[in-house]
Amino acid sequence: MDAPAGTTWRQEPDVLLLGFTRALRAAGVQVSPDRAQSFLTAASIVGVDDRRATYWAGRTTLCSGPDDLERYDQVFGSWFLGDDAPRPRQQPPDRSEVQADLEDSGLSLEPGRQDDDEIHALASATEILRHRDIAVLGAEEKARLDALFSSLRPRAPRRTATRRTPWRRGDVDAARTHRQMLARMGEPGDIAWRRRGLRPRRVVLLVDVSGSMSPYADALLRLAHTFVSGAEPAGTTDTVEVFTVGTRLTHITRAMRQGDADRALVAASRTVPDWSGGTRLGETLKVFLDRWGQRGMARGSVVVLFSDGWERGDVALLAEQMLRLRRLAHRVVWVNPHRGKEGYLPVQQGIVAALPYVDDFVAGHSMATFEELIEVVAHA
Numbered sequence: 001m002d003a004p005a006g007t008t009w010r011q012e013p014d015v016l017l018l019g020f021t022r023a024l025r026a027a028g029v030q031v032s033p034d035r036a037q038s039f040l041t042a043a044s045i046v047g048v049d050d051r052r053a054t055y056w057a058g059r060t061t062l063c064s065g066p067d068d069l070e071r072y073d074q075v076f077g078s079w080f081l082g083d084d085a086p087r088p089r090q091q092p093p094d095r096s097e098v099q100a101d102l103e104d105s106g107l108s109l110e111p112g113r114q115d116d117d118e119i120h121a122l123a124s125a126t127e128i129l130r131h132r133d134i135a136v137l138g139a140e141e142k143a144r145l146d147a148l149f150s151s152l153r154p155r156a157p158r159r160t161a162t163r164r165t166p167w168r169r170g171d172v173d174a175a176r177t178h179r180q181m182l183a184r185m186g187e188p189g190d191i192a193w194r195r196r197g198l199r200p201r202r203v204v205l206l207v208d209v210s211g212s213m214s215p216y217a218d219a220l221l222r223l224a225h226t227f228v229s230g231a232e233p234a235g236t237t238d239t240v241e242v243f244t245v246g247t248r249l250t251h252i253t254r255a256m257r258q259g260d261a262d263r264a265l266v267a268a269s270r271t272v273p274d275w276s277g278g279t280r281l282g283e284t285l286k287v288f289l290d291r292w293g294q295r296g297m298a299r300g301s302v303v304v305l306f307s308d309g310w311e312r313g314d315v316a317l318l319a320e321q322m323l324r325l326r327r328l329a330h331r332v333v334w335v336n337p338h339r340g341k342e343g344y345l346p347v348q349q350g351i352v353a354a355l356p357y358v359d360d361f362v363a364g365h366s367m368a369t370f371e372e373l374i375e376v377v378a379h380a
Contacts, residue, residue, distance in 0.1 A: 014040060023079055024071070026140060156378070157379065201380070206284075209277075211279075245279075246275070249287045251292075280312060311349055335373060
């Protein structure tokens, strides 16, 4: 298979194929993480050296309807340039048509013309996108939104460490003061001081990937990847842990440690067996607390639960487990994608059962709300 323009075969094939899925998503094809994983698996079976087999493997796994076929052919023909590659069925729009569309928006193709207007228009479009509900974004807008995640800078909350460190003031460090006096043959000198240091506090993210949360699941996992990527080292312990909740609990921290967000999401989809399933928050919280939380992961941690609160299991069990979680954790944050929408009322049974044990109940439906959440976690 020939490589796309500007690339060489020194790159790994899976990097090339993942880039193709990203280009498809930007072109308007709904490529979910599980579809991307299916494409990688199919391409590995048929062999990436066979261009036509790769074409049909992608068409079978990545296209969900007739409307996707033309876009798929266009992107494949542009991405994998070769004599046998399918070519676009339509010619690109004429320059005059593009110019007319840009002029309608107050922009221009002519160099040096309306530069200030263009900058203001781009800035305004980005600002509008930051406040848009992720569930109603189109494929192109989601691709632009994915690029904005790199601008997020999560900061770990701080806790007081047990070990004391030298400082300009605080408590008298008698041992160090005595050693300094012995080094001066008993001559008095400055008093040494010490204080308790600060260490990053662990953050635990529980992401609901059930059917009702599917419009937000991809963005929430990208946010989780941003938290993991920006985590500070703290000895031998991980400062950020990520789980998915649905009909069962899945630990996906290892998948989230991959540097590239798209590859991390593909690895997570390979791990999560209950994607877009039901919601049993009470049962999954009990498993988390019994297996991880009670043993130390939740103790003194900031636990962030992303869910809309649609509970199909026992609501009394959810309330019982939230009480256990509240007693263990330093702070419990519940992120609901419907929280910031006009007219929303927390009347779902799961929300009603959990709210008495929640410290912060915040919105989580847009990039702007993600930035606010990062501040809430940093100051927890």
